[in-house]
Amino acid sequence: MKRHLQVLLLVLSGLGLLHACLFSDLYLRYVKEQMRPMLIASGVVLVLLGVASAALDRRGHGGESHHGHDHSGVPRVAWLLFLPAVSLLVYAPPALGAYTAAREAPKAVARQSDFDPLPAASPLPITLSDFTRRVQQDRELAIKGREVRMTGFVTPAKGGDGWDLTRIIISCCAADAQSVKVRVHGGPAIPADTWVAVTGTWHPQGTLGTRSAVAALDARTVKKVERPVNAYTDDLPLVPSRDP
Amino acid sequence: MHRADGLAEEAGAVTATAVAPVVTARTGAGAEAGRGRVRFWMMLALGAVTLLDVVFFVTRGWAGTPAVQAWRTVCLAITMQAMPFLLLGTALSGAINAFVPARVFDRILPKRPALAVPVAGIAGVVLPGCECASVPVANSLIGRGVTPAAAFAFLLSAPAVNPVVLTATAIAFPGNPAMVLARLLASLAASAVMGWLWLWLGRDEWLRPAVRHTGHQEGHSRWDEFRRGFQYDFLHAGGFLVVGAMAAATFNVAVPRSVLDTFSGSTWLSVLFLAGLAVLLAVCSEADAFVAASLTGFSPLARLTFIVVGPMVDLKLIALQAGTFGRPFAMRFSAATMVVAVLCSVLIGGFLL
Numbered sequence: 001m002k003r004h005l006q007v008l009l010l011v012l013s014g015l016g017l018l019h020a021c022l023f024s025d026l027y028l029r030y031v032k033e034q035m036r037p038m039l040i041a042s043g044v045v046l047v048l049l050g051v052a053s054a055a056l057d058r059r060g061h062g063g064e065s066h067h068g069h070d071h072s073g074v075p076r077v078a079w080l081l082f083l084p085a086v087s088l089l090v091y092a093p094p095a096l097g098a099y100t101a102a103r104e105a106p107k108a109v110a111r112q113s114d115f116d117p118l119p120a121a122s123p124l125p126i127t128l129s130d131f132t133r134r135v136q137q138d139r140e141l142a143i144k145g146r147e148v149r150m151t152g153f154v155t156p157a158k159g160g161d162g163w164d165l166t167r168i169i170i171s172c173c174a175a176d177a178q179s180v181k182v183r184v185h186g187g188p189a190i191p192a193d194t195w196v197a198v199t200g201t202w203h204p205q206g207t208l209g210t211r212s213a214v215a216a217l218d219a220r221t222v223k224k225v226e227r228p229v230n231a232y233t234d235d236l237p238l239v240p241s242r243d244p
Numbered sequence: 245m246h247r248a249d250g251l252a253e254e255a256g257a258v259t260a261t262a263v264a265p266v267v268t269a270r271t272g273a274g275a276e277a278g279r280g281r282v283r284f285w286m287m288l289a290l291g292a293v294t295l296l297d298v299v300f301f302v303t304r305g306w307a308g309t310p311a312v313q314a315w316r317t318v319c320l321a322i323t324m325q326a327m328p329f330l331l332l333g334t335a336l337s338g339a340i341n342a343f344v345p346a347r348v349f350d351r352i353l354p355k356r357p358a359l360a361v362p363v364a365g366i367a368g369v370v371l372p373g374c375e376c377a378s379v380p381v382a383n384s385l386i387g388r389g390v391t392p393a394a395a396f397a398f399l400l401s402a403p404a405v406n407p408v409v410l411t412a413t414a415i416a417f418p419g420n421p422a423m424v425l426a427r428l429l430a431s432l433a434a435s436a437v438m439g440w441l442w443l444w445l446g447r448d449e450w451l452r453p454a455v456r457h458t459g460h461q462e463g464h465s466r467w468d469e470f471r472r473g474f475q476y477d478f479l480h481a482g483g484f485l486v487v488g489a490m491a492a493a494t495f496n497v498a499v500p501r502s503v504l505d506t507f508s509g510s511t512w513l514s515v516l517f518l519a520g521l522a523v524l525l526a527v528c529s530e531a532d533a534f535v536a537a538s539l540t541g542f543s544p545l546a547r548l549t550f551i552v553v554g555p556m557v558d559l560k561l562i563a564l565q566a567g568t569f570g571r572p573f574a575m576r577f578s579a580a581t582m583v584v585a586v587l588c589s590v591l592i593g594g595f596l597l
Contacts, residue, residue, distance in 0.1 A: 006479060015484075018328065030321035038328035045331055048474055053576030056468070074476060077285040077483030077567060084323045084486060093317040099310030100497075172418075174321035175496055176527050208504065 006074060007054045009081055014046030016088035026088065028230050029095040031173045039237045081242065095231050098155040098192035101166045107178035109133050118142045119235060123149040127234045128180040129166050132215040135202060139209050143202055146215070151197045151225055151237040158170050163219070165198055170232040174195040180234055188217035195227045197237055250407035250434035251359045260359030285567070292468040292490065295337035311497060319493035321559065326485055333377025334481060338474035341468045346389040348446050357391045357424070361439030364394035365432050368402035369529075375529050375555050376485060380477045388563075392451060397439035400581065401557035403529040409481045413551065416533035422550065426589070426596040427533075430552045434588040437582055484567035488560025492526035499524075508541035518546045519586050522554035529555035544589065552589040557582050 019027040021039040031039070079237040087093070103156045109129050115138045118124060126134075135142040155164040171178075185203050190196060200219040206212035228235065307418055309473035351358040371378060382399035386392050403409065403584040405428055417423040458596045518539065527535050532554040536547040 006475065010475065010478065019444070020324075027324065029317065035325065035328070039324065042328045042331050045335075046478075049471070049478075052471055053475055056471070066390050074479045075285060075567070077487065078479040079483065080289050080486040081482045084320055087316065087320055091314050093273050093320060096314055097310070098319055100314050101388065163245065169246075172528055172530060173325035175318050175325070175492065175525065176535045 003053070003057055006078075007050045009078065009085070010046050010050030010053065011088070012085040012138065013081055014043045014048075014050060017043030017046065020088045020092070025229055026092050028232070029092065029174070032170060035164070035173075035232055037069060037217060042228040052234065057207070078190040096168050096174055097153060098166065100177055101155045101164070101168055102158070103183065104177075105177055106181045107169065109180070112137055115140060115142065118146065118192075123147040125149050127235045127236055128152060128165065128182050128215075129234050131217075132180065135208060135213045135215050135231045137210050139210070141209050145201060147199055147201055147220065148198060149237050151228075152182075153227075153231075154192055154194045154196060155179075156192050157179065157183060162187065162216075166195070167234045169234055170231055171181065174232070177232070179214070183214065183216035184219050184222070185216060185223040190224075195225050197223045198227045251355070256457065285483075285487075288487065292487075304458065313499045315493050318496045319489045322489035322492055322526065322528075324562070325488060326489070327482075329528075330376040330380075330481055331478060333371075333380045333512045334477035335474050336371075337380035337477050338470045338472075340381065340388060341473045342460055342470040343595075344388065345460070349385070349390050350387055351372065353390065353394060357393055358440065358442055360391055360394040360433075360434045361397045361443070361544065363590075364390070365397040365401040365435040365439065366405075368398050368400075368405050368435070369407070371402040371406055375399055375558070376481070378402040379483055379561070379568050383568050384477075386451075392448075393439040396442055396577070397435045400435035400438055401431055401555050404428075404435075404552065409529050409533075411554070412530050413533040413554040416537040420544075422596050426593050427551055428549050429587075429596075430548065430589040430592040431555070433592060434552065434556065434581070434585040437584050437588065438577075441580060441584070450570070450573045450576060458594050480567060481564055484563040485560055488526060488558075490561035490579050491559040491563070492524065495524040508539075508546075511543055513547070514542050514546040515549050515586065515590060518542060518550040519553045519582065521557050522550045523582070525554075526558040526560045527554060546595045548593040548597060549586055549589045553582065553585045 017039050020030075021036050021043065027036065027039060055105065090239050107129075109132045112133050115134070118134075122147055128150055131143070131148060131150060151164060152165040152167045155166040157163050160183075162183055162185040165184050166179055166181045168177050170176055183203070184198055184200070186200075198217060198219050199221045200217040202208065203214070203216035203218045205214040205216055225237075339393075353363055368378075378399050382395045385395040385398065403502075410428060411425055413427055414421070414424050431527065460469060508514050522532070525535070529551075532551050536550045539547055541552070542550075562574055562578050565577065569577075
């Protein structure tokens with residue numbers, strides 16, 4: 001690989017990272033928010049490395065012939081680095097959605113034994129994981145008859161009526177995505193990957209407060225909403241996913 | 245445009261590859277040794293690029309399908325997640341090469357290789373990062389005269405036993421400190437066993453490092469050497485990282501997680517299955533504890549195997565090792581590590597969990 005191509009590769013990779021992390025929120029489609037400072041630093045280092053290579057190697061090319069390590073023959077596999085760089089700059093793939101969620105078993109919610117009394121608000125904003133826990137684990141049956149409000153995107157359900165209100169949660173990057181789903185009954189048919197806010201009450205199926213209860217909702221209203229900036233979380237509805 | 249090689253060396257390269265002038269222009273004399281390997285990766289890269297061209301320009305409709313989009317997202321996610329750690333590792337490797345004199349390692353490590361192995365394994369605690377960082381560092385250690393067995397023990401233990409990863413494990417398994425301890429001990433044991441195994445059976449001819457780390461040369465600027473080493477290592481390892489990310493993304497998208505549940509019934513089958521899954525998923529070692537915690541259908545022993553094997557053998561790591569040490573090495577080493585890591589986690593996990 002020629003010198004100027006190496007320079008181009010380094011600068012493009014750096015710019016790709018900076019474009020995704022510093023000048024836009026693209027990176028939230030792939031990794032967690034906490035990665036941002038590290039990715040920005042990586043982008044800066046790559047750009048600096050490219051610039052230094054362009055500036056310094058031009059000046060001193062005469063004296064390089066007996067250089068100790070032979071670093072000129074960068075293997076052709078390095079060309080592959082153009083793919084993520086160009087991908088980020090020009091054609092960034094979307095965040096994971098219904099396709100991934102439909103192919104995965106729902107994430108098991110954490111076990112909880114003590115439940116606080118539910119706030120009085122109606123409809124009650126609640127996360128999908130919390131709703132599932134209340135339905136399957138709360139022996140006080142506090143969720144019974146309560147109207148709740150949840151947001152997520154639409155995943156077409158395999159067989160049966162309705163669709164799954166879904167959130168994809170990542171613990172590190174999109175490669176370890178897991179999903180939480182709540183089946184929605186009685187809502188209108190909505191195309192996959194649309195973000196919606198749903199209000200409704202628990203759809204009686206199984207015994208409430210035990211594992212036999214199904215996390216499902218009889219929808220009263222279904223409204224389209226903006227997709228959150230940081231979509232890979234199970235946040236409360238109406239709460240901004242990221243500080244402005 | 246200008247080439248960094250000496251004219252004499254260049255002339256040799258020209259005669260050797262006169263049939264393919266395009267290749268000559270880009271190949272340095274250093275790549276001469278691994279020409280077969282380079283050609284292999286070249287074909288792979290060409291294949292991948294051609295495939296992508298086809299995806300983008302011929303069947304635009306197909307490129308927009310959810311499966312391809314998900315593949316690209318996962319591929320990019322793995323690359324981005326690993327990028328800072330790869331940079332850290334390659335910068336460290338460049339710094340060791342340019343700034344640290346070889347005698348420092350002679351002083352730190354015990355003279356006898358059999359003793360140096362466990363010491364190097366424990367020294368893995370100091371490299372905070374995931375597995376991508378450790379490969380270039382291990383390579384530069386070998387270049388600086390550290391016995392390969394000790395460098396491999398470091399390579400295997402560093403991604404699993406550093407504080408960042410152990411903290412993540414403790415968070416992922418709350419109220420279960422035995423899991424953290426089991427991970428630490430099993431990883432240290434496996435890395436030490438692999439080091440000793442290399443002393444016993446390893447052959448130097450399997451090792452064909454693509455980069456010759458020669459250390460600081462008189463009359464050159466150390467900073468210049470650092471920068472060049474850093475740049476070369478990054479471009480080299482980065483390419484292989486993309487290969488590994490592509491492979492892992494393919495498995496990630498092609499095999500739905502729901503398939504896993506069919507294996508969770510039998511204890512022994514589930515241990516082997518999760519070990520295999522760790523290789524195929526190639527989740528970063530800082531995240532694998534969370535993935536393991538989510539595999540609730542499996543026994544703690546199987547989940548321990550998942551987090552012990554994952555940082556030592558996985559697709560992107562095999563690609564990185566093949567690029568750094570040569571394919572003959574990567575194949576033998578990964579296969580042996582897989583067996584040793586599964587045995588260590590079963591023995592230690594069976595005792596602790």
